[in-house]
Amino acid sequence: MNKAxxxxxxxxxxxxxxxxxxxxxxxxxxxxxxxSLIRKYLYKYNxxxxxxxRIPVIVVGNITSGxxxxxxxxxxxxxxxxxxxxxxxxxxxxxxxxxxxxxxVNQKSNVENVGDEPILIxxxxxxxxxxxxxxxxxxxxxxxxxxxxxxxxxxxGLQHYRLKRDIEIIVxxxxxxxxxxxxxxxxxxxxxxxxxxxxxxxxxxxxxxxDDSYLMKYKSDSLINLKTKKKIPLNKLRLNNLHxxxxxxNPDRFFNYLKVSGMVFGSSSYQDxxxxxxKDFKVMNDKNIIMTEKDAVKCEKFARDxxxxxxxxxxxxxxxxxxxxxxxxxxxxx
Numbered sequence: 001m002n003k004a005x006x007x008x009x010x011x012x013x014x015x016x017x018x019x020x021x022x023x024x025x026x027x028x029x030x031x032x033x034x035x036s037l038i039r040k041y042l043y044k045y046n047x048x049x050x051x052x053x054r055i056p057v058i059v060v061g062n063i064t065s066g067x068x069x070x071x072x073x074x075x076x077x078x079x080x081x082x083x084x085x086x087x088x089x090x091x092x093x094x095x096x097x098x099x100x101x102x103x104x105v106n107q108k109s110n111v112e113n114v115g116d117e118p119i120l121i122x123x124x125x126x127x128x129x130x131x132x133x134x135x136x137x138x139x140x141x142x143x144x145x146x147x148x149x150x151x152x153x154x155x156x157g158l159q160h161y162r163l164k165r166d167i168e169i170i171v172x173x174x175x176x177x178x179x180x181x182x183x184x185x186x187x188x189x190x191x192x193x194x195x196x197x198x199x200x201x202x203x204x205x206x207x208x209x210x211d212d213s214y215l216m217k218y219k220s221d222s223l224i225n226l227k228t229k230k231k232i233p234l235n236k237l238r239l240n241n242l243h244x245x246x247x248x249x250n251p252d253r254f255f256n257y258l259k260v261s262g263m264v265f266g267s268s269s270y271q272d273x274x275x276x277x278x279k280d281f282k283v284m285n286d287k288n289i290i291m292t293e294k295d296a297v298k299c300e301k302f303a304r305d306x307x308x309x310x311x312x313x314x315x316x317x318x319x320x321x322x323x324x325x326x327x328x329x330x331x332x333x334x
Contacts, residue, residue: 012066012249015179015188025186032184036159036191043161051136053143056151056166056331058324061158063195064178064188067249067272068171069205069314071117071294073216074155076314078125080321081151086328089149091138092118093156094131096273102141105129111298116273117155119297135163151328159190166331167324168199171216173250174207201323203316206253214320218257218312226296226307234261239308243267243287247274247295254292258310265290278302 014022042048060077062068078088094103094115103109105118114131122129128146132138135157143149154160158168172178179188196202202213222231223239232239242265246254251269258265266287270276276298281289288306291299296309 012188015065015182015186016176017180022180022182022186026182029183029186033192036183040161048161050162050164052164053139053152055143055149056328057139057154057163058151058167058169059154059157059160059163059165060169060171061154061156062171063158063190063193064173064176065184065190065249066173066176066188067253068173069203069216069218070171071120071155072218072312072314073169073171073203073316074153075121075124076316077324078121078127078153080324081153081328082125082127084325087146087148087150088125088153089128089130089139089142089146089151090118090121090125090153090155091135091142091157092121092129092131092154093133093135094118096275097131100133102130102132102137104141104145105131112275116294116297120294121155123297135160139163158195167201167327169201169203170196170199171203171205172209172213173253174204174209174215175253175256176250177209200327201320203320214317214323216314216316216320219315220257220310220312223290223308223310225305226291226299226303226309227305232308237261237263239288241287242290243284244290245276245280245295246270246292247276247298248272248292254310258290263290274298 043050060070060074062070078090081088097115098113103114105114105122109119111119118129118131128142130138130142135154139152181187183189202210203216204210204213205216208215222233224231242263244255244258244265244267247270249272255267288308291309293309293311299307
């Protein structure tokens with residue numbers, strides 16, 4: 001992960017608090033806005049080149065920094081399209097991955113080389129997944145190898161204008177919303193909220209905060225042991241001395257889910273995409289560690305019997321599925 005992203009994430013809690021400190025950063029937000037606007041218009045008027053693929057492209061992104069639930073929605077959407085006769089391929093930036101090239105993600109991929117989220121996507125879809133900082137190159141490599149692919153899903157990339165898209169979906173964290181409402185770095189916004197009126201669909205994660213949006217919720221009924229793969233239903237959970245960890249965009253969402261499930265635990269939060277090592281758990285030998293599945297893929301190599309993760313699946317308004325399928329038909333046959 002680059003240094004700029006680390007700095008942005010260090011301000012995340014301030015963005016969603018009542019602190020006055022972000023006000024001092026507003027001049028920088030004005031500069032950020034102007035740069036973003038100029039860049040957008042350079043693509044719009046072809047001063048910077050963008051690329052149209054021969055098949056439809058669906059971008060699932062957000063307008064705030066940090067996690068909103070894009071990756072679980074991409075997994076859900078990819079599997080839904082597959083069940084309805086499509087052959088999706090998936091591209092991702094691969095945050096945290098080493099190297100600047102193009103990589104295909106498979107069951108043997110190393111999290112250090114491709115990042116955590118692409119591994120999760122491939123695991124839960126068994127579909128072609130390619131990563132690159134340049135999503136155009138990732139998509140072109142995917143299509144060159146897999147001739148049957150008839151739709152590309154981009155995990156994030158709403159502001160990656162090099163790749164033209166046919167459907168744009170914004171995911172909003174229903175609990176945190178838009179924070180203080182300022183653009184980066186004073187606030188969490190990557191671009192103006194006016195973008196909400198321009199996209200094809202808005203999905204609210206956890207709670208509706210936008211009219212005419214679709215509600216998405218997470219569902220999980222068990223914990224899985226990272227080492228033994230033993231599964232324990234949450235309604236029969238008898239583990240003691242629990243400690244929850246989360247290296248995701250919004251750790252509080254995970255912790256609150258555990259609380260609602262009736263768990264009592266200590267907790268530790270880390271920056272998004274944090275690369276865990278054995279040393280991080282030296283003082284937790286006597287505890288049952290509960291983590292997200294995204295964090296679990298980074299802990300498999302040194303997993304112990306006391307490592308557990310919570311897998312989640314997406315439940316979403318059925319009207320969203322109908323909308324996407326109808327939109328796809330219109331794009332292909334319209």
